[in-house]
Every structure is written in C-alpha cells, then in structure tokens.
Amino acid sequence: MRIPEEVILDIKYKNPIEDVISPYVALKRSGSKNLKGLCPFHSERTPSFTVYPESNSYYCFGCGAGGDAVTFIKNIENLDYIEALKFLANRAGVTIPENRYDDSIIKLKQRLYEVNKETAKFYYENLFKPSGKWVLDYFKSRGLKTETITHFGLGAALGEWDSLIKHLKSLGFKIDEMLQAGVIAKSSKGTYYDRFRNRSMFPIMDLQKHVIGFSGRCKPGEEKNGGKYVNTNDTLIYKKSHNLFGMNFAKGNCKDGIVLVEGNMDVISLHQAGITNAVAALGTSFTEEQARLIARYTDLITLVMDSDEAGIKATNRAIGILSALGIKTKVVNVPSGKDPDEFIKLNGGDAFKKLIENASGDTDYMLFKLSKDYNLEIAAEKISFLNKAAEYLSGLNDSLAIDYYAGMLSDKYGIQKSTLLLKINEYKGKNKNKAKKEAIRNIINPKINRAYVNPYKNRNNRICNSEELILNILMKHPEVIDYNGLDENVFISEIAKRIYLSIKKLYSKNTMFDIALIESEYTNEEIGYITGIFVNNSNNVQNFKELIKDAVDALKEESLNLNDKDINNMDNSDWERYMQNIIDKKVNKDG
Ligand SMILES: [Zn+2]
Structure with missing residues (x-):
C-alpha cells in the first residue's frame, strides 16, 4: 500500500522548500530567484548548496546531494521515505489517510x-x-x-x-x-x-x-x-556516531554555544552546576555527524578535553572536523589536569563558567600545542617552529587574526613581524594553488560523484550529456515523450533508462513530472543525480525538438560504436568503454 499521489503532492506544496531547509541551513539570496548556503551534507567553506524555490528543489554542486523537501528531511533527520512524508505532513497540518501505506x-x-x-x-x-x-x-x-x-x-x-x-x-x-x-x-x-x-x-x-x-x-x-x-x-x-549525550537538553540552551566534554558524568555535573549546554560523545571519538548535529544549533563550541595525550589527540581531531564545518572552537584546559566533574566539586560551577568565558581560541591552542614539539632554546628548532606556525596561520581566513598572531609571535620570539608576515603570505600562495587543484579535482570527481550513480559519466561524457539533456527536456516538456524514435533503448546507461521509464509512467497517467512521485524508487544518491539533471536551466531553450533529435542521434551513433566495432581494432579508450559497458550491464543485472 502507498500514500496516494495527490496527498504526496499536497504535502510537498504546503512545505515550501526554503521554509523546510532554513531551520537547518543559513540561506542567503543568490541572484533573483535562488538561495545559497553551506551544504549540510559535506564540509565546505564557500556555499555550493543551492535552493530553487521555483522548482521546490535543492542541489549541491559540491557533493551532488539533491532532491526536494522529502529528500532533504529524509537525509537531515535520518528518516525513511514514509517517515519524512509524515514529518512534513505534520509540519503543514496535512492528514495522511490511515492504512493506505506499509508502516511496519x-x-x-x-x-x-x-x-x-x-x-x-x-x-x-x-x-x-x-x-x-x-x-x-x-x-x-x-x-x-x-x-x-x-x-x-x-x-x-x-x-x-x-x-x-x-x-x-x-x-x-x-x-x-x-x-x-x-x-x-x-x-x-x-x-x-x-x-x-x-x-x-x-x-x-x-x-x-x-x-x-x-x-x-x-x-x-x-x-x-x-x-x-x-x-x-x-x-x-x-546510532552511536549520530548522537550526543545531553543534546536533548543542550539544544534549547545553546545561545552561547555548546560545551563538549568527555564523559557522561561531566555532562551531568555541568548541568547541575547551571552549565546546561554541555554534551559528550558517546564512547566514540568525535564524528562528523555529531559535528553536523551541533552545527544545526550553534557555530561556537568550547572543547573541554583531558590534557593527557589521548585527550590532546581527540581535541586536535575535533578542531579539524569542526572548523571544516565553519564552527568556531575554543579550548579549555582544566587546571591541574582535573576532570570537569572534579573541578566543579572543588571550585564550584561559577569558577567553571569563568574557565569557559576565558577559554582560548583554537589558534592559541594550536600554536601552544605546536610549540610543545620543539626545543625552543635551540635556534634551529625555533626557526622550524616559526615556519610551522607561519604555515598554520596561513590557513586562517581572518586577516586581522593573522596580523594579531604574527605580532604575538614576533614579540614572544624576537623576530620581525614583517618577516613572519612575508613567510605567511608565501604559504598562502601555495595554499591557493592547492585549493585550486582541489576545486578542479572536485569538479572532475565530486565526492558523492555523478560517476558513482552513473558509471558512464567518467567513461563517456558525450553519452551522458546527451542522455541528461534528453531527460531534462522530457521532465519539462511532456509532449516530447511521443517524439518519434525516442524509447528506452535509446539510453545507454542503466540509470538513464530507469529515469526515462519513470517519467514515461507518470506521463501515461497524465501526471506532471515531480521528484516527490518517484522518490521512493531511487536511492538518495540517485535522487541527487536526478535533481542535478532537473535543475539544469536548459528549459529556456526554444528549439528543444532539434536538441532532442541531435541527442538521440548522438546516442544511437555511440551505441553502434559500442556494439559493432571489431574488438581487434579498438583503441584503448574504446576498449575501456566497451569493457565498462559489459561490466555495467552485468552489475546492473546482478545487483
Ligand atoms: Zn554538498
């Protein structure tokens, strides 16, 4: 049993995409129609997560995540399809008729x-x-x-x-x-x-x-x-890695950020002392999912970790994960290596609140930890340390902070501030090149990449572009479904074939294409791929019939290439494509 399509669409359109997403992602206008924010599904510093109010969808150009309000709630709240629909129905006050779906x-x-x-x-x-x-x-x-x-x-x-x-x-x-x-x-x-x-x-x-x-x-x-x-x-x-002890209480008390401690007992005694924004990881090292959970409520975390070696490692790890999500971190070193719990018992909650207020930023902490690796009495080691420090500071995004720390190091270690700044800029140049290369690599091979959903994407871009173009036009122009010569056999990749058949099925029922109506038949990654095709702006083109003709011809030509070429005469790239075709067919048949 399933939820009737008209109910699905009713739920979807009573939940405008920007309203659904904005509690989770800070969205800013981008151009006249769309909104942008930092993707909640992968780590990034510049927004590539785009929300399209017009088509009620979202798509991340960084990681390929995409879909509609249902997909978003499914992923961010960790729900299945029916639960996500219920969640949204509830949000918009829509009643789902009972007993029409499998709710086991x-x-x-x-x-x-x-x-x-x-x-x-x-x-x-x-x-x-x-x-x-x-x-x-x-x-x-x-x-x-x-x-x-x-x-x-x-x-x-x-x-x-x-x-x-x-x-x-x-x-x-x-x-x-x-x-x-x-x-x-x-x-x-x-x-x-x-x-x-x-x-x-x-x-x-x-x-x-x-x-x-x-x-x-x-x-x-x-x-x-x-x-x-x-x-x-x-x-x-x-799921251990998705939850934090105390988060159910802390989420309503985190206007001053979240305090991350190591143990459950620390959380409880901090709450008892009036520090009601404390949480702990649940017997795991801090995970990216936990960081995302926190990022939904605040962008400031104070880390209170043990000062033993394991604690320092854990702190460094957490800072890395958090800063990648754009969360600011501060670090508290509890004096004389005590647990927060012990410290509060001895000195009271107010003393602990002071520690939090006076916590150093992660830069102080990182420079301090870095300095511990060197014997600063020896000139050569001091130079190595300052080099490392310059490299670290070059990664900061805040020029004021860079200037401040360069000044501090210059005072402390008797070196010209301008020399240090020169060194930092040198590293900055290197970083930029690295970032550029990384960006290019991400475009060619995004993390949840299109190639993963469609193995052809890397092998034969021409095939995929043609397929995606046809599907894009089909999603927006139902009349194209009757185009002479267009059927599922035109499509070479298995996923394109499936999408074509889904669209065809909708049109045969006189229903417009809508991601919500095919959502349950595809994985999250596949829905991302489909949305990527859907939000592409080629719907502005006037001569789409001509485009379809070209694309269909191109695909037919390619498929001849794939089938009939004499294997002995294949060059390497043809051979690879041919083998991949066989592998894909086999994988799709088997799995
Ligand atoms: Zn993303």
Whole structure:
C-alpha cells in the first residue's frame, strides 16, 4: 500500500522548500530567484548548496546531494521515505489517510521506543530497592542531587540475569523487541539475558527526548571485569556516531554555544552546576555527524578535553572536523589536569563558567600545542617552529587574526613581524594553488560523484550529456515523450533508462513530472543525480525538438560504436568503454 499521489503532492506544496531547509541551513539570496548556503551534507567553506524555490528543489554542486523537501528531511533527520512524508505532513497540518501505506517499520520503531522507555523506568525504580541502593549511594557520592538524578532519568541495573526480561515480558513485550532495542542479548547457547547488570545506568535520549539507548557504568572497583562503560550497540533507533549525550537538553540552551566534554558524568555535573549546554560523545571519538548535529544549533563550541595525550589527540581531531564545518572552537584546559566533574566539586560551577568565558581560541591552542614539539632554546628548532606556525596561520581566513598572531609571535620570539608576515603570505600562495587543484579535482570527481550513480559519466561524457539533456527536456516538456524514435533503448546507461521509464509512467497517467512521485524508487544518491539533471536551466531553450533529435542521434551513433566495432581494432579508450559497458550491464543485472 502507498500514500496516494495527490496527498504526496499536497504535502510537498504546503512545505515550501526554503521554509523546510532554513531551520537547518543559513540561506542567503543568490541572484533573483535562488538561495545559497553551506551544504549540510559535506564540509565546505564557500556555499555550493543551492535552493530553487521555483522548482521546490535543492542541489549541491559540491557533493551532488539533491532532491526536494522529502529528500532533504529524509537525509537531515535520518528518516525513511514514509517517515519524512509524515514529518512534513505534520509540519503543514496535512492528514495522511490511515492504512493506505506499509508502516511496519514505523510501528516497530514505536515499540523500540516503548521498550527503552519502560527499561529506563525500571532502572530508575531499582534505585530505591535494597539491591539497587549502592547505585543511589554512588550517585550521591559523586555529588548528584535527587532532582538531577530524576532530570537525567538515571538508574540501576541489578545483578540478576533476567530481571529486566521478566519485567518487560509482564508488560507484554516480545523477546525479539527487547533484542532489537539492544536491552537484552542472546548467549551462544541460545538463552537470553539482561545486557546490563550491576551497573549505574545513563539513558541516552534523542532530540525528541525518546530514550534510544543506555550507557552503563560498572561498580566502582570493578573496572577491570567487563569494561568501565558498556553502551548500547547501534539499533534501528540508535546510532552511536549520530548522537550526543545531553543534546536533548543542550539544544534549547545553546545561545552561547555548546560545551563538549568527555564523559557522561561531566555532562551531568555541568548541568547541575547551571552549565546546561554541555554534551559528550558517546564512547566514540568525535564524528562528523555529531559535528553536523551541533552545527544545526550553534557555530561556537568550547572543547573541554583531558590534557593527557589521548585527550590532546581527540581535541586536535575535533578542531579539524569542526572548523571544516565553519564552527568556531575554543579550548579549555582544566587546571591541574582535573576532570570537569572534579573541578566543579572543588571550585564550584561559577569558577567553571569563568574557565569557559576565558577559554582560548583554537589558534592559541594550536600554536601552544605546536610549540610543545620543539626545543625552543635551540635556534634551529625555533626557526622550524616559526615556519610551522607561519604555515598554520596561513590557513586562517581572518586577516586581522593573522596580523594579531604574527605580532604575538614576533614579540614572544624576537623576530620581525614583517618577516613572519612575508613567510605567511608565501604559504598562502601555495595554499591557493592547492585549493585550486582541489576545486578542479572536485569538479572532475565530486565526492558523492555523478560517476558513482552513473558509471558512464567518467567513461563517456558525450553519452551522458546527451542522455541528461534528453531527460531534462522530457521532465519539462511532456509532449516530447511521443517524439518519434525516442524509447528506452535509446539510453545507454542503466540509470538513464530507469529515469526515462519513470517519467514515461507518470506521463501515461497524465501526471506532471515531480521528484516527490518517484522518490521512493531511487536511492538518495540517485535522487541527487536526478535533481542535478532537473535543475539544469536548459528549459529556456526554444528549439528543444532539434536538441532532442541531435541527442538521440548522438546516442544511437555511440551505441553502434559500442556494439559493432571489431574488438581487434579498438583503441584503448574504446576498449575501456566497451569493457565498462559489459561490466555495467552485468552489475546492473546482478545487483
Ligand atoms: Zn554538498
């Protein structure tokens, strides 16, 4: 069963593309019709993410992501097609007729949320049982107030192997649902057991405040048996690398940015001390997805990391990821190498707020870290350091900042500021060449490239250009579908053939072409490819019938080339194309 087309279109047109996208991407006018912003799907500094209000679509010239409001919500909210439609329907107040579509996945997700919610409740209630008292005592010993424990929904997993299973069974949940939620596990003998035992429990919530997973800390003193922390593995509703502990609370309190700390316990004690914009990565190193999640709410992050070697590495990594997304970073070094949690206990929350206010920018931090690699007493090493520093500063986009730091280094290390600036400019020139080369490479071979969706793109651009031109005209001029000599056999690449057939099917029902109507038949990358063709502006051309004729002729000629050329007489590029054709056909048939 599926949602009727008129409902899909109704949902789509009650959700203007710019309104849907603007909460996630800062959009600026570009020309008279379109809008531009930094792509939320790949890292970039200059906007190539374009929104087309006229055709209700978007396309990124950097990475090839594209589609309509449904595609966008699917990707940015991590939803499937039906969920994205529901999300948009809800946003615009459209009612989707019930029971017309397959919603088994949505129902399963709903059940998994329920399992997690009831599990969290169960753990919480355990705190007040005699066998769970040690956990409550532990939380109190860490300085947590009762209201903090309730606010975060903390709890206790007891020692038995099946207390949670029994409890959830009594509430009517099936073993399979518990397994899929990740709260129980299956032994090699085929029996089931509670995944978390003898642990203090921290529920993980998504932005809508559903409990989606757990992080369990072992009893103090038992760190060696079975790991200090056990976390829920990825499930249908939980992806470790896409979530941040505390983000559900922090997202509403981040007008001064987000504070990133290492552990769940740090997050909780910071919140208790009034620093309610603190979050932590969930037992993983900081990921690009997590950075994107933060970038939706703020462009400033304060990193509070341990000052051991692992912490420094993690900090450098995070700065790299964040600055690539255009997020400003500051770094806090907690004095005398303490955890934020310990520091607050000793000095109070206000002292920690001061640390955040006075945090140095990432440039100070990077220069400081860089200086640690050299023995600055030795002239040769000092020169190497200043060279490295100049190279680093040449990458900054802010000329005022460059001037400031050149001055600072000149004062500190007794070198002429002008000499340093000269060196920085030298590096800047090199960077520019590098950036140019990179840009060219990206055009030839974009990251989620067209070649990936259409393997012909790199092999034979002539074929692809002709195909794309025909499809573009077809999308906008339904009458062309009846053009004599145009059928699916004209198309050489498999994806073009599929798109042609989709368009033909729509027209046979007297429906106009609309990405929303074919959305569910293609992958996200393919929808990006289709949108790239769709937003191309050749619809202004008057003589499109002639263009179609040329393109169809070109394709027919190419396809003769591919089939009939004597293999012995092929040159290398023909041979490659011929082989690729065979491979493509095989791949498309097999997969
Ligand atoms: Zn992009």
